[in-house]
Amino acid sequence: MKGPVERERQYYRIRVQNCVLTIMDVRKILCDRYGSRDFMRGFERLEAEAANLDMANVSEGDILLVEQATNALLSELGKIFEAGKAGPLYMRPLN
Numbered sequence: 001m002k003g004p005v006e007r008e009r010q011y012y013r014i015r016v017q018n019c020v021l022t023i024m025d026v027r028k029i030l031c032d033r034y035g036s037r038d039f040m041r042g043f044e045r046l047e048a049e050a051a052n053l054d055m056a057n058v059s060e061g062d063i064l065l066v067e068q069a070t071n072a073l074l075s076e077l078g079k080i081f082e083a084g085k086a087g088p089l090y091m092r093p094l095n
Contacts, residue, residue, distance in 0.1 A: 009055035019070040
């Protein structure tokens with residue numbers, strides 16, 4: 001059975017993974033449509049860094065920063081998608 005510290009770390013990892021997976025979905029769509037290698041390198045680095053995070057050294061504040069940064073990025077990209085300049089994010093509903 002996991003103790004409270006292990007559960008907290010697992011919860012942090014899930015929250016970070018949700019952010020990264022959301023960003024990776026957007027990255028894939030942008031890469032497929034625009035293929036800018038320089039632009040995509042930043043996303044690839046993010047994915048690699050997130051995989052190497054040591055949850056023992058992460059705090060709630062760190063996770064909040066990741067979530068806020070993800071929301072800010074999605075907000076900026078959302079303006080592009082809402083303006084119709086990038087087409088739909090998904091071709092069909094996922095759920």
